[in-house]
Amino acid sequence: MAQKPNQQRGATRESIKATKHNLQTRSSFHLGKYLRQHQTTLTESFMRLVGYPLSSVMTVMVIAIALSLPGGLYVLLKNVQSVTDQWEQQSVITLYLFPGLEDTQALALSHRVSAQIDVASVEYISKEEGLRYFERSSGYEQILSALPENPLPIVLRVIPKELVDVTTLSNLQALRDQLASQEEVEYAELDAQWLQRLANILSFGQRFAYALSVLLVVAVFLIVGNTIRMAVESRRDEVLVMKLVGATDAYIRRPFLYMGFWFGVLGGFFASLCIFSLSWWVSAPAERLIDLYQSGFQLQTFNADEIVLCLTISAFVGVIGAWIAVNRHIANIELQ
16 A cells, blocks of 8 residues: 555656657647748749749849849948058158268168157168169169169158057147158158048948948838739739638738748849859959059958858848738738
8 A cells, every 4th residue: 555656656757758748749740840831831932933934033133233232332342441451550651851861860860760759660761772662663764774863862651659540640740740840851741641531431431331221222122012012912812712711811921921032032142143243344454453553452252151141131121021011911901
């Protein structure tokens, strides 16, 4: 008699285990059935697009063109930013000394300037170095060799410790004025202003690309929404029959959402293809231009991560556009 409670507890544990096993089996069965339904709907939605090739291709290409415009601007800005990153991010103050100045006087000035606390380094460019550089960059070797004497002055390239910034530009200009007041200096030039202009241009370009992207994404919403609206209207009788037999709105909505998904994915794919084609088309003249400036820059286009991001965004836009359109039009369909 003492073993009966233990036997009952053991039977209860076995019953609980069996119930858990049955629940897990049922949940896995329902999950598998749910996934198979979605897979079937995904395939059927794609086949419906294939069944109407002309209208489907036109819609996909309009979406691709709308998405390729901000994508192309993004690639352009990325290449310009890559070029500027290769340049020296510090400002440079170039000091042109008087032509008759001796090397010892120029070296003494270089040491004095480099000892200042707001100067990072000073590069000394002699007359001979300047002439050789000018010969290489200009291509006038024969004309320059015929000159009786070297007309170029000694140059000091002063690199301040402060970087180019809106808040530091006045400090850099003050340093330029202070160096220009030295008796050995004929002229001092600060090249920070054009870097600041370039940064402002890049900032404007980025904001313009963002604004254009928002407008074109809205255009894709409208394109997908109008296409889904026509698809719902063309299948109005089918939707009415499904409502009569008790189909839920989620079940009715599913094929149209996958249709929007396919429009978005295919539009994003062809947009990436357009950007690759455009990058290949302009690569030859761009490389010739880069060679003229003796730069090691390589033209960039979409990488793998950016392609995945483009497809994800386009698919998301397609699904959301389809969701908005199908919800509105299914609600308007009344049972008769």
